[in-house]
Amino acid sequence: MTKVLITGATGNIGTAVIHALSQITHDLDLFAGVRNIIEDKIKLGRYNIKFSQFDFTDVKSYQPALQACDILFLLRPPQISDVEKYFKPIIETCQDVGVKHIVFLSVQGVEKSKIIPHHKIEKLIVDSEIPYTFLRPAYFMQNFTTTLRKDLVNKNLIYLPAGNAKFTLIDVRDIGSVAAIILTNIVQHINQAYELTCTERLTFSEMAGLLSTQLGRRIQFKSSNLINFFLTKRREKTPTMLILVMIMLHYFPRFQAKPAISNWVQIITGRQPITFEQFIKDNKELLSVGLPNENQ
Incomplete structure (x- = not known):
């Protein structure tokens, strides 16, 4: 089975991705990357998902969580902006353990704004030569x-x-639906970037x-x-x-x-946002x- 680690699993986006995956048939081996497995098992108790201890602020947690991981769903917690300190080691660990694909939750217009952390994270991923998919949502x-x-x-x-x-706006439920479809059909979305708007x-x-x-x-x-x-x-x-x-x-x-207004939600999900x-x-x-x- 394809092992997928979902970071930020108990947040708005992570939960939306997990929920969307629960609504479709797939053969993914899903892992929620969480800081406190005991507490977060309760939060995600309704879903059929395994758990890995993963803490953005604890570099030592990266390798055990990413070991044997095929696909990483990566997002940036709002309180973490030091790309060199946290995200560079994550990407380097992905290289070391052989992660095959990274789906990164970025932001609309990131390619035009070098000052935001997402721009630097996208560059790290591209430079790593790990296949990627960038989701660039509008205002939540x-x-x-x-x-x-x-x-x-x-x-x-x-x-x-x-x-x-x-x-432009986007409902996180649409982000979850798009991400779920991409995660279950990853070969169709290699090295692509999608702006997600209503x-x-x-x-x-x-x-x-x-x-x-x-x-x-x-x-x-x-x-x-x-x-x-x-x-x-x-x-x-x-x-x-x-x-x-x-x-x-x-x-x-x-x-x-x-x-810009994009139609990627409709193209990928087959319905209007x-x-x-x-x-x-x-x-x-x-x-x-x-x-x-x-x-x-």
């Missing part, structure tokens, strides 16, 4: 149920330094309008200058690294060309219920 719709959720449910507010920039391009004001309509309450988008945004988020005890990531994601697009409106409908309860203890 699930940011509204994670990073942006607190302001949304408690203040009816989207507070970001995004101005009137247009964004079929619409929206400003955050337009997203706020759709949220307002679907949720039945007025959601306001408020743009901010960088100083106010940074200070506001620090007062909220948001980690500095996360604030900088949010600035990179939301501020820099104001000065870039409109992102999930729309932002459908995402809101599917997550209405999560977007409507306040988080415990947040108003204290």
Whole structure:
């Protein structure tokens, strides 16, 4: 059997990939790369998957987890940005143990932006000469149920330094579906890069309008200058690294060309990608219920 190691297995993307694989017939030998096998076995208990101890911050965990691995599904946890310290040893370990293919979750527009870690990671993979597939998704719709959720449910507010920039979007369920199909047909996707988007391009004001309509309450988008945004988020005890990531994601697009819309989700899965409106409908309860203890 083909051994596949999925990193970030308990996160949004990793879980979406595992779930999508559970919905199709395949002969892959699936391993979830997790930091705490005992705890994470519970989180992924509904899936038929094995477990390997894998911690991005522990270089010693790389080789045991990657041993006899044929395909690595690799992503970059948001809090880890030191490519030389962590990702270079991962790729070198892949070379040492004979990993045959790397599917890397990158980001849309990575080829035009040398400052983001994904660009350096892609280069490491290409230079390693290990066959690869790069998935380059657009802005995650699930940011509204994670990073942006607190302001949304408690203040009816989207507070970001995004101005009137247009964004393409993607539901992580579509990323999972695409990744699952690629993992089960890897020879058809050797050394390919796929931008993954839905079929619409929206400003955050337009997203706020759709949220307002679907949720039945007025959601306001408020743009901010960088100083106010940074200070506001620090007062909220948001980690500095996360604030900088949010600035990179939301501020820099104001000065870039409109992102492209691709049809790779439809080509690979055979169906239209999930729309932002459908995402809101599917997550209405999560977007409507306040988080415990947040108003204290």
